[in-house]
Amino acid sequence: MSGIVVAVRESVAGERRVALTPEIAKKLRGAAVQVVLEQGAGDAAFFPDASFADVTLVASAAEALSRADVLLKVQPPSLEEIAQLREGSIVIGYLQPHASAERVKALRDRKITSFSMELLPRTTRAQAMDVLSSQAGMAGYKAVLIAAEVSGKFFPMLTTAAGTIRPSKVLIVGAGVAGLQAIATARRLGAQVEGFDVRPETREQIESLGAKFLDLGVSAAGSGGYARELTAEERAEQQRKLAEHLKGVDVIVTTAAVPGRPAPKIISTAMVEGMKPGSVIVDLAAETGGNCELTKAGETVLTTNGVSVVGPTHLASMGCIHASEMYARNLFNFLSLSIKEGNIQLDWNDDLIANTCLTHGGEIKHAATKQQIEGGAV
DSSP states (O other): OOOEEEEOOOOSTTOOOOSOOHHHHHHHHHTTOEEEEETTTTGGGTOOGGGOOSOEEESOHHHHHHTOSEEEOSSOOOHHHHHHSOTTOEEEEOOOTTTOHHHHHHHHHTTOEEEEGGGOOOSGGGGGGOHHHHHHHHHHHHHHHHHHHHOSSOSSOEEETTEEEOOOEEEEEOOSHHHHHHHHHHHHTTOEEEEEOSOGGGHHHHHHTTOEEOOOSOOOBOSTTOBOOOOHHHHHHHHHHHHHHHTTOSEEEEOOOOTTSOOOOOBOHHHHHTSOTTOEEEETTGGGTOSBTTOOTTOEEEOTTSOEEEOOOOHHHHTHHHHHHHHHHHHHHHHGGGEETTEEOOOTTSHHHHHHEEEETTEEOSHHHHHHHHOSOO
């Protein structure tokens, strides 16, 4: 396949990132790959057209899509965008296969070769391509800044002429990339920080950042570095101990996620009712249902007992410049596996390519998604 790589303006409301930056466009041109960009595609992320050297600018997304051998995306392509792609073309990006069966079917029926970067194996070789990690870092950072803004307290301890101000007590729930960045950010702001995760192996990582590990005596170590879902008994024990602890916490940032499933509910309404007036909860999982029962995506809920529950969306987009730079590098590193003398040649013996593939040749290749949409044996 010839090598024409395309990026278009993201159409999802609130999305400011772009999948192709001037840095990566230059690298693609250096690899003899042609680059086509919709005019204004990078404007929301502060990458104006003039910053892209030696690329072909086109007036509309439709024109760009019709020329694409490879389409780079942040948000999943719309059904309209999929229909405008040529059969046999390639799409790389966040494709959220569990969110829309209709979109997966459209990719399948259009014979699009699609790579859903969420499916990338979590191996050492794949780290430079890991979009989940790069974007989660920005989300964790921004979440703590939001918490500091909403809170009616200082984060650090201060000694003033009016007396000593005690530091805020901040609890970060979940010690993945977002949680660890949140811990590091809260520590930089001077808060007294605790980290909680149901995977006991995260204790060392949490403590290495200067935070205290909150041990509730429940382990949910799972496969691939993720947590498994807790049993009903484990969840009840966890919630009982956590509820008591939250009575003394000023700020909670929740980051817990289970891949391909709605976010686990960790903070119950009863727990929130037991918290101090003026406390703040920032729920990074708002877009997938929330870790707190009171979370509403895109809103801040003020409870009757004075607790602010913030459900931010598009957190990574809030840091659109650096988030776009990291994301574009991730996609380039993945695409580079298939660039040969300016052409795109997919090596299906490469486990990163094979395991990240969602659809190819009119078939759904990802087994769990195929089972969900088409049924039958996996």
